[in-house]
Amino acid sequence: MNPLTGxxxxxxxxxxxxxxxxxxxxxxxxxxxxxxxxxxxxxxNLIAFWRYGPHPEALTGMMFAIFSIAVAAAEAAxxxxxxxxxxxxxxxxxxxxxxxxxG
Amino acid sequence: MSFAxxxxxxxxxxxxxxxxxxxxxVHCALALTVAFAGQALLFLDLDAQFAGFAQILVxxxxxxxxxxxxxxxxxxxxxxxxxxxxxxxxxxxVIAAGVFVMLGWAVIWSVRVVPRGPAGTPAVTVLDIGIAxxxxxxxxxxxxxxxxTAAMIGAVIIAMHEKERAK
Amino acid sequence: MTERLDQIFVWLEQWLVxxxxxxxxxxxxxxxxxxxxxxxxxxxxxxxxxxxxxGLARIQNRIGPNRVGWLxxxxxxxxxxKSLTKEDIVPLSADAAxxxxxxxxxxxxxxxxxxxxPMGRNMVLVDMDAGLxxxxxxxxxxxxxxxxxxxxxxNKYSLLGAMRAVAQMISYExxxxxxxxxxxxxxxxxxxxKIVAAQNQYTWGLPHWYIFTPWGAAGFLMYAIAATAETNxxxxxxxxxxxxxxAGYHTEYSGFKFALFFLGxxxxxxxxxxxxxxxxxxxxxxPLQALNWVPSWIWFFSKLMLSxxxxxxxxxxxxxxxxxxxxxxxxxxxxxxxxxNLLVAAAWRFFGDGWERWVVCSAVVLLAYVGMGxxxxxxxxxxxxxxxYAE
Numbered sequence: 001m002n003p004l005t006g007x008x009x010x011x012x013x014x015x016x017x018x019x020x021x022x023x024x025x026x027x028x029x030x031x032x033x034x035x036x037x038x039x040x041x042x043x044x045n046l047i048a049f050w051r052y053g054p055h056p057e058a059l060t061g062m063m064f065a066i067f068s069i070a071v072a073a074a075e076a077a078x079x080x081x082x083x084x085x086x087x088x089x090x091x092x093x094x095x096x097x098x099x100x101x102x103g
Numbered sequence: 104m105s106f107a108x109x110x111x112x113x114x115x116x117x118x119x120x121x122x123x124x125x126x127x128x129v130h131c132a133l134a135l136t137v138a139f140a141g142q143a144l145l146f147l148d149l150d151a152q153f154a155g156f157a158q159i160l161v162x163x164x165x166x167x168x169x170x171x172x173x174x175x176x177x178x179x180x181x182x183x184x185x186x187x188x189x190x191x192x193x194x195x196x197v198i199a200a201g202v203f204v205m206l207g208w209a210v211i212w213s214v215r216v217v218p219r220g221p222a223g224t225p226a227v228t229v230l231d232i233g234i235a236x237x238x239x240x241x242x243x244x245x246x247x248x249x250x251x252t253a254a255m256i257g258a259v260i261i262a263m264h265e266k267e268r269a270k
Numbered sequence: 271m272t273e274r275l276d277q278i279f280v281w282l283e284q285w286l287v288x289x290x291x292x293x294x295x296x297x298x299x300x301x302x303x304x305x306x307x308x309x310x311x312x313x314x315x316x317x318x319x320x321x322x323x324x325g326l327a328r329i330q331n332r333i334g335p336n337r338v339g340w341l342x343x344x345x346x347x348x349x350x351x352k353s354l355t356k357e358d359i360v361p362l363s364a365d366a367a368x369x370x371x372x373x374x375x376x377x378x379x380x381x382x383x384x385x386x387x388p389m390g391r392n393m394v395l396v397d398m399d400a401g402l403x404x405x406x407x408x409x410x411x412x413x414x415x416x417x418x419x420x421x422x423x424x425n426k427y428s429l430l431g432a433m434r435a436v437a438q439m440i441s442y443e444x445x446x447x448x449x450x451x452x453x454x455x456x457x458x459x460x461x462x463x464k465i466v467a468a469q470n471q472y473t474w475g476l477p478h479w480y481i482f483t484p485w486g487a488a489g490f491l492m493y494a495i496a497a498t499a500e501t502n503x504x505x506x507x508x509x510x511x512x513x514x515x516x517a518g519y520h521t522e523y524s525g526f527k528f529a530l531f532f533l534g535x536x537x538x539x540x541x542x543x544x545x546x547x548x549x550x551x552x553x554x555x556x557p558l559q560a561l562n563w564v565p566s567w568i569w570f571f572s573k574l575m576l577s578x579x580x581x582x583x584x585x586x587x588x589x590x591x592x593x594x595x596x597x598x599x600x601x602x603x604x605x606x607x608x609x610x611n612l613l614v615a616a617a618w619r620f621f622g623d624g625w626e627r628w629v630v631c632s633a634v635v636l637l638a639y640v641g642m643g644x645x646x647x648x649x650x651x652x653x654x655x656x657x658x659y660a661e
Contacts, residue, residue, distance in 0.1 A: 005211065007145070015203075019198070019202055021123025023194075024188050026186070029173055030123065030128065043154075044142060047154055057227070062151055063235060073166055076169055077169060078257055084176050085261050129421060130368075133368065153403070159411065160406060163411055164410025172436075175433070229459075229460050230458075
């Protein structure tokens, strides 16, 4: 098994763990935690392919990963702001209780 | 496939598992931090020093703190009544397992097609990254700057206390 | 001969390592340097505690500890024995694992910051290409340990202190980074050894330290303010003010864990002062070319102890800032000034050598400072206090 396969399998496993967390937990913040894990797995894929790809000196994979980190931080900020606002309105972060369109 | 890789990968995956399985939300956030640290070490193992340090600075230094603040502001640190898993948890688990099987199968089967990259360490300095950011990737850089400004202002407005409407 | 003295530690390390077989030598070299750092900086911490208590005492017109040893110099030994033998009380409802890990994480993160500081000519543990980025990344991890300490104690005062401390540290992290970015811009590298090498040049016997330039002086001032706030030192020590919050986030810690927090705080002070001297005060380079015969590590540690003395002086002199005053100061005054400083540093580079750049850059920096101060005073953000008396 070459190193690239190892890194890709770790990324795939991390992605599935994040997906499981996002789909199975009740608390909205834990869904966001799952999303962060998925983004991390994607970044790991990018860097692994950059390192073991044909042209690492072109820096494409590294640049993509850096921009992905920046965008993920922005998305986490907005997502958590939304969760805080929702909590102020519905007094709960339980996603199972938010199953009606009417507030 | 050095011993260090197995250790760091185990740390990252255990952190991720703990982050989605633990009952106490703050413990989940701290386990997420461990997963981020493991991820940064994996980046360093892949000779991507800038990405590794940026990962620590942004994810552990900012996103983890943000998650923790959000947990405290939404009273998430109290022990939850009832189950922490939603009613449809089993379906979610099956979907996630299916995704992993599909991805793993694709990775293992494609190992014959992917060419082996250069064996040596790519000599990437921060100077090269800076030059690339200012020449080839200057447009994405400016757009990300705009995006971050918009996200920051938006997050502040969304999470701000609304003023009482005048009667 | 002076070169022998300058490189004495490097030579000592090579000599000690030469006893081992060839394949073990790189690892042994690193282990030896790590052991040296782990032994040296806690010893310096012990010295600084006496220095601080005596210094504060003198500022406050009293004597300070003078019982243990000559002039109280053995006080840290007494303090150490006390800390290590006190009972380690963990509250019943506290989160035991997180409560234990918080001081450990703090001390580990702070020790890692010393790895990139160049303490003398050829005396840096790891000469990283992105050394400055590594330092700031590790520094950002200390905020999490502060939160862990405050939250795991299950104590309202601890949590409040921890939240204030984390908010303060995050707010002042941005000016800290921005003032360092000006240095990086002028030097063209994130590597700390290259930054010191760029300042190790002399014109007419005077050094090229960045503090002697307009943008460098302003940058150093803002770096110093942000560093004082990052390490929760007075006048920014509301999170751990004894009169405000019992002891803030380390209320529920006793014995060895409290000693670890104390150690972590002082070591953070050392490492951030070390970075400040590297970035602005020329690191290990001598102030005058004529003084080059003094070993480089003596210059580094003298500048470090001078910064520590200034920290102690500030603690004894200035009153504490209130939380909202401190946050307003960070976001509405220091941050815009660091951005202006970046522009000034760019203009410095753009002008090229000559006297015009001195005049223009100094004028812009002073104008920005005066302008922001005047507009801030007018709007009452940080002006004189208004008093309301009970009728």
